Amino acid sequence: MTILAPETRDWLIGHGFAVSDDExxxxxxxxxxxxxxxxxxxxxxxxDRVLGLAISDHLYRNVxxxxxxxxxxxxxxxxxxACAKVARHLGVSEHVVLGKQAREDGAAKSTNIMGDVMESLLGANYLEAGYGPTAALVHKFWAEDLDGKTGRSKHPKSALQEWAAGNQRRPPEYTLVDRSGPDHQAIFTVRVEVRKVGAAEATASSKQEAETAAAKLFMEQYG
Structure with a gap:
């Protein structure tokens, strides 16, 4: 039976997680x-829900x-x-438990997996320590982005939507052009088109991120 490695337990405690139930x-x-x-x-x-509440509460009180x-x-x-960025900063990839093939395929570097594990760690801490201590961890881990420019500029998809409306064009249409790779390291290519204006394509590790990148590229080319 796989057990929680002592070095992983020490790593978790070192970052402030409340580790009691190793399983x-x-x-x-x-x-x-x-x-x-x-x-x-x-x-x-x-x-995911604990993170959303902790960030929402911070924004309401401070922004x-x-x-x-x-x-x-x-x-x-x-x-x-954003979750994957925090996970990489904490060194999550060195402690995530993967199947042999998934690790060989580079799953430990996957943005989707790193983001998912970061959320699962917050979920575990919530069960062990409750909301208050877990929210404090969120505020500590996300401090750089909370104090920085993350999310301050208009989201590319919103900017494109407003641009199309302002120029009396039909709303932008997003199409999934391609999905490749294994589930833990999937790659998505999305095309966004504004009729009678043009189109742009972008590739990313999630459909949402590919749509965002395509909208940004469209605005750079036609906006």
Whole structure:
């Protein structure tokens, strides 16, 4: 039976996680490719909600502006890429438990997996320590982005939507052109088109990020 490695336990505690139930934390770090009965997906579901509340609460208390501006910042701060950025900073890839093939395929570097595991760790900490201590971890881990420019500029998809309306064009249409690679390292190519203006394509590790990149590219070319 796989157990939580002592160095992983020390790593978690060193970053401020409240580690008591080793099986829970092993679950939080285990990817489905291992074939284990319990992997991080349920904890990811929980952690995603805890993260959203912690960031929303911080923005409400500390940031001015209308609801739309707050929502824009929230979406950027809880995005998969933002979660993966924190996970890489903490060194999650060295401790995530992957199946042999998934690790050989580079799953430990996957933005989707790193983001998912970061959320699952927050879910595990919520179960162990409650909301307050977990929100404090979020505010610590996300401090650079909370204080920085993340989400402050208009989201490319919103900017494109407004540009199309302002120029009396039909709304932009997004099409998934291609999806390749294994589930843990999928690559998505999305095309965005504004009728009678043009189109742009972009590739990323999630459909949402590919749409965002395509909208940004479209605005650079035609906006």
């Amino acid at each position: 829970l934390w092993l679950e939080a770090l285990t990817h489905g490719s291992t074939g284990a009965m319990r992997d991080y997906q349920r904890l990811e579901f929980l952690g 001015g502006g209308a609801e739309g501006a707050l929502a824009q910042r929230l979406n950027a701060l809880v995005s998969k890429s």
